[in-house]
Amino acid sequence: MAFRNISNCGRWGRLGHALKRSQTRSLATLAEDVKSDAAFSIPLIDFSKFRTAASQAEKRRTADDIVRGFKEVGFIYLNKHGISDDTVQHTFKKSAEFFRLPMEAKSQLAWEDPRANRGYVQIGRERVTQSADANEIAALRAKAPDFKESMEIGRDWDATWKNRWPQEGAAPGFRETMLQFFQTCHDLHTLVMRAIAIGLDLDEMFFEDKIHEQYHNLRLLNYPPIRRQLLQQEGQARAGAHSDYGTLTLLFQDSVGGLEVQNPHTKQFQPAPPIPGTIVINAGDLLARWSNDVLRSTLHRVVAPPAKQVSATESITPARQSIAFFCNPNAGAHIACLPTCAGKEAKYAPVTTEEYIVGRLSATYS
Numbered sequence: 001m002a003f004r005n006i007s008n009c010g011r012w013g014r015l016g017h018a019l020k021r022s023q024t025r026s027l028a029t030l031a032e033d034v035k036s037d038a039a040f041s042i043p044l045i046d047f048s049k050f051r052t053a054a055s056q057a058e059k060r061r062t063a064d065d066i067v068r069g070f071k072e073v074g075f076i077y078l079n080k081h082g083i084s085d086d087t088v089q090h091t092f093k094k095s096a097e098f099f100r101l102p103m104e105a106k107s108q109l110a111w112e113d114p115r116a117n118r119g120y121v122q123i124g125r126e127r128v129t130q131s132a133d134a135n136e137i138a139a140l141r142a143k144a145p146d147f148k149e150s151m152e153i154g155r156d157w158d159a160t161w162k163n164r165w166p167q168e169g170a171a172p173g174f175r176e177t178m179l180q181f182f183q184t185c186h187d188l189h190t191l192v193m194r195a196i197a198i199g200l201d202l203d204e205m206f207f208e209d210k211i212h213e214q215y216h217n218l219r220l221l222n223y224p225p226i227r228r229q230l231l232q233q234e235g236q237a238r239a240g241a242h243s244d245y246g247t248l249t250l251l252f253q254d255s256v257g258g259l260e261v262q263n264p265h266t267k268q269f270q271p272a273p274p275i276p277g278t279i280v281i282n283a284g285d286l287l288a289r290w291s292n293d294v295l296r297s298t299l300h301r302v303v304a305p306p307a308k309q310v311s312a313t314e315s316i317t318p319a320r321q322s323i324a325f326f327c328n329p330n331a332g333a334h335i336a337c338l339p340t341c342a343g344k345e346a347k348y349a350p351v352t353t354e355e356y357i358v359g360r361l362s363a364t365y366s
């Protein structure tokens with residue numbers, strides 16, 4: 001499911017907002033503007049203006065900036081988001097401690113079932129791709145697996161699926177840190193979805209009862225150092241090109257870099273370098289479907305950052321850590337074209353979150 005052309009989108013549709021909005025900006029012109037690689041850049045948005053806004057008009061300005069970013073690029077950098085640097089650094093530290101556990105301990109926590117989507121995923125088990133063909137994905141995985149390991153964590157109170165925690169003695173504070181971070185990210189997600197609702201001319205609280213069950217996935221990622229030669233093989237990346245599945249992904253990266261985002265017009269991948277203090281946020285497939293492709297779910301990948309020469313013939317790509325919080329609507333939420341995005345016609349059949357996400361996850365794991 002690659003990029004879908006924005007020119008087909010139903011934009012502001014009904015409600016008579018089209019005229020009013022076209023006086024403040026022309027979406028078609030902006031969409032034209034981002035066609036060149038030079039003009040395709042991820043906007044940096046100061047979220048404190050939304051969080052502490054004194055008036056609805058002030059909120060609206062930031063909400064419009066956020067929605068514009070998701071329409072044109074599908075990615076934004078969020079600054080002054082309210083999550084402290086200490087919290088992020090502490091979570092990174094606990095993540096690093098987890099990945100340093102012996103393989104034997106991690107293997108006991110292995111990811112087993114796409115419906116659970118919880119547990120430890122060792123290097124080579126996942127191959128993210130846009131292909132929906134199981135055989136093709138299996139062939140890709142055999143030839144060029146993603147070079148990363150991850151730990152997947154869901155809501156801890158799920159009646160059916162249990163998180164797979166390491167022993168407290170082996171990873172002190174890991175569980176508590178991750179559960180707190182899960183809640184913190186959920187809260188931020190709720191705020192950003194309020195901004196998106198405003199920017200899409202919906203009631204600010206429109207998404208509230210459709211996203212409150214915390215059907216999310218906290219993914220700790222560890223990209224070990226790798227010999228550059230290995231990453232240069234055909235089709236090989238730290239994480240292959242893909243779109244995410246849910247509403248939004250909150251991505252925290254360390255200072256190493258390697259994330260790239262595809263300009264859908266030119267198909268060129270462009271770096272999304274880490275900017276200290278910011279969170280990279282991208283729209284996922286379910287938000288794109290919900291909005292009838294008004295908001296983009298943009299392809300991205302993780303490639304090798306500049307390597308360090310370790311001998312005359314060999315260079316090593318440094319280790320990298322990131323944390324992705326995949327936000328999802330409630331499992332049973334009906335994702336059907338939003339009332340303000342209908343335009344001429346709805347492009348997608350309604351789907352529930354669970355159907356869509358479990359389908360994608362089943363295909364990408366071995």
Ligand SMILES: O=C(O)CCC(=O)C(=O)O
Nearest residue numbers: 221239253259302322324
């Ligand atoms: O590690 C990163 O920077 C991105 C990871 C990613 O895109 C994903 O896990 O979906």
Ligand SMILES: [Fe+2]
Nearest residue numbers: 242243244300
């Ligand atoms: Fe992703």
